[in-house]
Amino acid sequence: MNKKTSIFLVLILSLAMLLAACGGGSENKEDSTTGSDEDKASSEELTTVKLGMLRLTSSAPLFIGIEHGLFEEVGIDIDVTWFDAAQPIAVAVTSGDIDVGATGITASLYNMVAGGEELLIVADKGREQEGYSSTALLVHPDSDIESIEDLKGKQIGITQTGSTYHYMAGRLLEEHGLSTDDVELVPLNSIPGLMETLQSQQVDAVLLNEPNISVVLDEGYGKVITQVGDVIDYQTSGIFFSSKFAEDEETAVNFMKAYAKATRYYYDAVLVKENGELVPGENFDEVIEIIAEYTDQDPELIKRGLPYMDRDGVLLAEDIQTQIDWYAKENLIDASINADDIVNTEFLEKALSELE
Numbered sequence: 001m002n003k004k005t006s007i008f009l010v011l012i013l014s015l016a017m018l019l020a021a022c023g024g025g026s027e028n029k030e031d032s033t034t035g036s037d038e039d040k041a042s043s044e045e046l047t048t049v050k051l052g053m054l055r056l057t058s059s060a061p062l063f064i065g066i067e068h069g070l071f072e073e074v075g076i077d078i079d080v081t082w083f084d085a086a087q088p089i090a091v092a093v094t095s096g097d098i099d100v101g102a103t104g105i106t107a108s109l110y111n112m113v114a115g116g117e118e119l120l121i122v123a124d125k126g127r128e129q130e131g132y133s134s135t136a137l138l139v140h141p142d143s144d145i146e147s148i149e150d151l152k153g154k155q156i157g158i159t160q161t162g163s164t165y166h167y168m169a170g171r172l173l174e175e176h177g178l179s180t181d182d183v184e185l186v187p188l189n190s191i192p193g194l195m196e197t198l199q200s201q202q203v204d205a206v207l208l209n210e211p212n213i214s215v216v217l218d219e220g221y222g223k224v225i226t227q228v229g230d231v232i233d234y235q236t237s238g239i240f241f242s243s244k245f246a247e248d249e250e251t252a253v254n255f256m257k258a259y260a261k262a263t264r265y266y267y268d269a270v271l272v273k274e275n276g277e278l279v280p281g282e283n284f285d286e287v288i289e290i291i292a293e294y295t296d297q298d299p300e301l302i303k304r305g306l307p308y309m310d311r312d313g314v315l316l317a318e319d320i321q322t323q324i325d326w327y328a329k330e331n332l333i334d335a336s337i338n339a340d341d342i343v344n345t346e347f348l349e350k351a352l353s354e355l356e
Helices: 003-045 057-067 086-095 107-114 164-175 191-199 212-219 243-247 249-270 284-295 317-329 346-355
Strands: 047-053 076-082 100-104 120-128 135-139 155-158 184-187 205-209 223-227 234-241
Touching: 047 057, 047 086, 047 249, 057 076, 057 120, 057 249, 057 284, 076 249, 086 100, 086 107, 086 234, 107 317, 120 249, 120 346, 135 164, 135 212, 155 164, 155 191, 164 205, 164 234, 164 317, 191 205, 191 212, 205 212, 212 223, 234 243, 234 317, 243 249, 249 284, 249 346
Parallel strands: 047 076, 047 100, 155 184, 155 205
Antiparallel strands: 100 234, 120 234, 135 205, 135 223
């Protein structure tokens, strides 16, 4: 082989290698682009829903829904805003700053509605239920108070005027022939404040929720007079939709589908009873871990304070009017309102029918 032929062959081989490299590069680029387009399409298919909530155990179904991708399954991307108190969540819902709120149902919320603000209560997020420890009336072990009737003329510690604790105290009294006029309700502003005043016996009784009830009993400075749920049915907190979000029926129903799946998961893991006793479900430990991650609480403490809620997330709708009427009677809301104007269970009902 002469020199010219060798040079020619080298050039041919180099050109072939270059073309192969270019071809391979084009193929890789196409795969990358295809993957990117799929990711982009997937992202575009999700509808962003702004959710406001507190880092509380009662938010467990929402934590589960996020962790298990239940909202994404129905085409929703959850954008969470964390709050430190209940009232700002209701304000954010009515203003449209968030689409969905999850928090307690208080006199302040009803006052906002009476003042012309709009929102819808659509699902359960926690209630007082017979047979489940959630909120209780406690006294000091040295107290001679043995029943609610013994509270006449006594001081009862609550969190704030118009709060869920105020409501529960009033309803407990009325169910036993007394009223708020027969006692002195003492606002103490916080749960730690309630615990401290009970321990120091600065008040005669307090209302406390779990796991704080268990803490007080363990430390020996309280005894339970009654569980609230054993006396009254009470929808303590709920899921709220903004009026604008409710107009998008498809997304609203899809949100409820994911939420119902999550409430079922939560209920089956931590609320099932056998022979009157709670029995940990298959996913008990996992649910406790999820709650601990989101709330930054001790898992052992969480196990002692798991709030009751309906397995399907169904709202105790009839109780909303009961609450409104009581707050109005006590002059804690400016004007009575019709529960039908703020309760809408149709989104959840449609979601459940499509899940079955």
